[in-house]
Amino acid sequence: MIPSQGLQKAMNDQIRKEFESAYLYISMAAWMEDKNLPGFGAWLRQQAREEAKHAMKIFDHLLDRGCRVQLQALGGPPVDFTSPLQVFEEVKKHEQAVTKSIDQLYGMALEAKDYASQVFLGWFITEQVEEERSSSHILESVRRVGDDQAALVMLDRELGQRGSEDAGDEE
Numbered sequence: 551m552i553p554s555q556g557l558q559k560a561m562n563d564q565i566r567k568e569f570e571s572a573y574l575y576i577s578m579a580a581w582m583e584d585k586n587l588p589g590f591g592a593w594l595r596q597q598a599r600e601e602a603k604h605a606m607k608i609f610d611h612l613l614d615r616g617c618r619v620q621l622q623a624l625g626g627p628p629v630d631f632t633s634p635l636q637v638f639e640e641v642k643k644h645e646q647a648v649t650k651s652i653d654q655l656y657g658m659a660l661e662a663k664d665y666a667s668q669v670f671l672g673w674f675i676t677e678q679v680e681e682e683r684s685s686s687h688i689l690e691s692v693r694r695v696g697d698d699q700a701a702l703v704m705l706d707r708e709l710g711q712r713g714s715e716d717a718g719d720e721e
């Protein structure tokens with residue numbers, strides 16, 4: 551069974567959204583590194599690599615099912631941020647929007663009784679739980695740091711470690 555025209559279009563849109571997520575996160579990484587926060591930068595770079603993998607997962611799935619991949623223009627990401635706190639507020643909001651988008655795709659697959667798409671999209675549903683959890687977790691840490699510069703440097707170091715540990719991840 552081939553996904554409905556509507557779902558094929560929505561999956562192509564989702565490829566764009568995943569690449570736009572990658573683009574957003576490397577834009578944030580650039581800002582962080584410019585502010586001398588290499589650990590935050592490393593975490594965001596790693597996050598961007600994962601988003602590009604998400605895009606390619608959908609790319610491969612469409613091709614596997616005999617559908618066309620039609621890449622779209624990417625929207626330019628914001629380049630200016632006000633603080634690490636604002637960056638992570640945006641990360642969390644962004645991940646929540648992506649979850650909504652994935653949920654809509656899943657809803658379309660359900661309605662069409664398209665079981666292959668449901669199984670495929672199930673991975674993304676689980677992944678979004680993790681994405682929302684980790685972005686909330688970091689947002690809370692940044693909030694707790696407040697104006698304490700020493701604590702910010704400590705958190706930056708901690709995130710830098712996680713960034714390099716995750717670098718070999720499959721997802």
Ligand SMILES: [Fe+2]
Pocket residue numbers: 568571600601604648
């Ligand atoms: Fe993603």
Ligand SMILES: [Fe+2]
Pocket residue numbers: 571601645648681
């Ligand atoms: Fe994500």
